[in-house]
């Protein structure tokens with residue numbers, strides 16, 4: 001009876017440890033969420049983009065939440081473009097969309113929308129405040145057919161979480177559990193071997 005009680009206590013302790021374990025992995029990644037409540041001065045950041053071959057070069061850039069972003073766009077070809085920055089977090093727009101659908105969407109979902117005249121070397125500035133939420137925000141060109149041809153990119157606001165969605169703490173926890181299991185398995189294997197060994201067979205008599 002006493003042993004059974006102790007077993008239950010041990011099982012409970014393990015259950016509590018396991019239940020607590022997922023807590024580590026749900027702790028927000030540093031930098032997740034908005035900065036409200038944290039006193040920090042707004043920062044001006046400058047980003048250089050070029051339009052070339054129906055592409056934005058580069059097709060990704062990173063800023064911090066709440067940054068005042070100044071995008072300097074240099075026209076690299078004699079084709080009119082727009083730089084239209086979306087404001088919906090982690091939305092990836094389908095390239096199957098028609099230009100009408102794209103225009104309808106960006107009518108109410110843009111942080112900035114500027115036109116780049118079709119003169120090589122022309123410079124246009126797009127200025128806006130980065131969203132408070134960490135995430136990816138798509139930017140596109142609204143000239144008919146350009147988005148569908150691949151003229152889009154992503155502004156990364158804040159530090160993206162690790163690819164697998166596991167926090168470093170969770171990864172460390174899993175690695176630790178794996179080591180504990182490996183050591184336990186080794187100990188069991190050694191014990192089994194010791195048991196099997198038994199007494200030594202007698203030495204054969206020496207001859208000649």
Ligand SMILES: [Cu+2]
Pocket residue numbers: 054080081082141142143146151
């Ligand atoms: Cu374009």
